[in-house]
Amino acid sequence: MKIRSLIVLIVLIIVISCLGFITYSSARNSTKIIFSSTNTEKVSVYSVAKTTGDGEPKLIKHLSSPTETLTLLKGEEYRVVYEAKDGYSDGEKNIRTDYTLKRVDIKPLLSDESLSKMFTQADLLEISSVFVATFPEDSQLYSLNPGKLLYDGTWYGATLTYRGDDVFNDDGLKIVFRKEAGKWEVKTTPPDITLSKYIYPEIPEEVLRATNKLPMTTPI
Amino acid sequence: MNADSKNYNRIIIYTFLVVLIVYVMFNAMLYLSRVGLSEVTIEVIPKDATVKINGDITTNKKIFMDPGEYSFTASKKGWQDHNISAYLHKDKKLTVSLIPEPSSEDAEKFITDNPDIQQEREALGGKNFDSEYSVSGKNPLVNSLPYTDVYGPFKVDYGPSYLPNNKSGILLEINSSTPPGRVKFTEWLKQQGVDPTDFEIDYYDYNNPFKESDLL
Numbered sequence: 020m021k022i023r024s025l026i027v028l029i030v031l032i033i034v035i036s037c038l039g040f041i042t043y044s045s046a047r048n049s050t051k052i053i054f055s056s057t058n059t060e061k062v063s064v065y066s067v068a069k070t071t072g073d074g075e076p077k078l079i080k081h082l083s084s085p086t087e088t089l090t091l092l093k094g095e096e097y098r099v100v101y102e103a104k105d106g107y108s109d110g111e112k113n114i115r116t117d118y119t120l121k122r123v124d125i126k127p128l129l130s131d132e133s134l135s136k137m138f139t140q141a142d143l144l145e146i147s148s149v150f151v152a153t154f155p156e157d158s159q160l161y162s163l164n165p166g167k168l169l170y171d172g173t174w175y176g177a178t179l180t181y182r183g184d185d186v187f188n189d190d191g192l193k194i195v196f197r198k199e200a201g202k203w204e205v206k207t208t209p210p211d212i213t214l215s216k217y218i219y220p221e222i223p224e225e226v227l228r229a230t231n232k233l234p235m236t237t238p239i
Numbered sequence: 240m241n242a243d244s245k246n247y248n249r250i251i252i253y254t255f256l257v258v259l260i261v262y263v264m265f266n267a268m269l270y271l272s273r274v275g276l277s278e279v280t281i282e283v284i285p286k287d288a289t290v291k292i293n294g295d296i297t298t299n300k301k302i303f304m305d306p307g308e309y310s311f312t313a314s315k316k317g318w319q320d321h322n323i324s325a326y327l328h329k330d331k332k333l334t335v336s337l338i339p340e341p342s343s344e345d346a347e348k349f350i351t352d353n354p355d356i357q358q359e360r361e362a363l364g365g366k367n368f369d370s371e372y373s374v375s376g377k378n379p380l381v382n383s384l385p386y387t388d389v390y391g392p393f394k395v396d397y398g399p400s401y402l403p404n405n406k407s408g409i410l411l412e413i414n415s416s417t418p419p420g421r422v423k424f425t426e427w428l429k430q431q432g433v434d435p436t437d438f439e440i441d442y443y444d445y446n447n448p449f450k451e452s453d454l455l
Contacts (some may be wrong), residue, residue, distance in 0.1 A: 040267060040271065043271055043274075044270075044271060044274045047271065047274035047275045048274050048275040049275070056350075068260060092329075093273075093275045093305060093306055093329060094277070094305070094306030094328065094329025094330070095329065102409075115306075116303035116305030116306075117305065117306045117326075117327075118306065118307040119307050119308070120307075154449060157448045157449050160448060170322075186418075187417065187418070187444075188418070188445060188446050188447075188448070189418050190418045190421055190422075190445060191386075191422075192449075198375045208449070209447055209449030210449055211447060211449075212421055212425070212440075212442055212445065213425060213435035213436075213440055214435075214436065215348065215435070215436065215437075215439050215440060216436050216437065217400070217402050217404055217405040217438075217439045218402075218439065220404055224436060227436045228434055228436045230435050231434065231435050
């Protein structure tokens with residue numbers, strides 16, 4: 020009897036140790052991330068590394084509230100896909116759960132339709148005047164093309180077409196304006212062939228990317 | 240078998256079981272302490288340089304850390320600090336080689352008097368170049384440079400960036416180009432799956448008039 024009790028006790032200890040080992044191991048391999056979303060209808064988190072049978076990223080969870088904490092694996096890549104409310108753009112972003120990531124903020128940008136409604140003829144005239152006032156000499160060599168209101172509606176990206184006679188330097192250029200305290204200002208000095216996030220770290224990357232993608236069009 | 244012999248065998252077995260259990264528990268605890276962490280090996284010459292990770296001094300040359308980007312710095316009086324930023328991936332080992340440069344007479348003399356140490360330093364420097372956190376490891380585009388398009392025309396190569404916020408350390412240099420060539424270059428970047436926003440680019444043949452203008 021004593022031997023049997025001893026064996027049962029040893030088996031119990033082993034089983035409990037294994038369960039504890041698995042639980043602790045799982046906890047050490049995970050990290051809690053807070054997801055906070057505004058102006059969204061639906062937010063879903065997918066695993067980039069794990070896929071379903073047809074090769075699609077595996078769904079981790081559809082978030083059920085504007086602020087929710089998920090326990091995710093450390094060091095893994097995830098994709099956050101969101102459907103925005105009316106007036107905002109749907110989108111997605113990739114995140115990597117390294118030691119610095121504690122929170123993910125999901126803030127959809129204004130839709131192109133919303134932004135175009137915000138931009139007025141008065142804005143266009145002011146931007147043209149600001150361009151000439153900022154570059155009194157060089158603005159004579161360039162024409163400012165119609166651009167786009169971007170990001171939160173306070174940024175405007177546009178292109179410049181060369182009108183001079185130096186055929187070796189007749190490149191089209193990109194330029195960004197910002198409306199601050201009700202007034203438009205040039206933020207990329209100088210305008211350039213392409214705009215870099217390292218040269219303009221104060222300009223949102225989304226603004227720089229959208230401006231770099233603008234096609235050269237006919238001038239105003 | 241007499242009683243003494245049986246007792247002796249029991250002691251041997253129990254001792255063996257205790258040692259085995261202690262060994263298994265020790266390894267289990269060691270494993271648990273490293274779950275979710277990745278191994279980093281730090282090599283540094285001179286060996287007595289102070290090594291910091293994200294500003295915190297460490298004396299360990301093998302460490303287990305959470306995945307993420309870290310800044311490794313080796314410093315010693317009379318030597319120029321060597322700093323490396325590297326990304327530690329999950330389930331992957333990372334070796335960081337730190338080789339501060341001599342910046343004093345004593346340091347120069349040390350290198351001259353110890354040619355074998357200088358050879359070790361050169362070997363570590365070569366490792367840095369080939370490692371995943373080297374320039375070509377962090378920016379796959381660099382592996383295809385220099386690239387020349389004779390019809391563009393344009394030529395693109397890379398050099399060091401001196402902007403402190405440019406963690407890639409890369410400056411793309413565009414040469415032998417005309418205005419249509421520079422447009423072709425941006426199209427080529429797009430074909431490589433690259434956004435020009437993510438690079439510091441110098442168009443050497445282009446004289447930007449706005450760079451010399453008087454701003455109000």
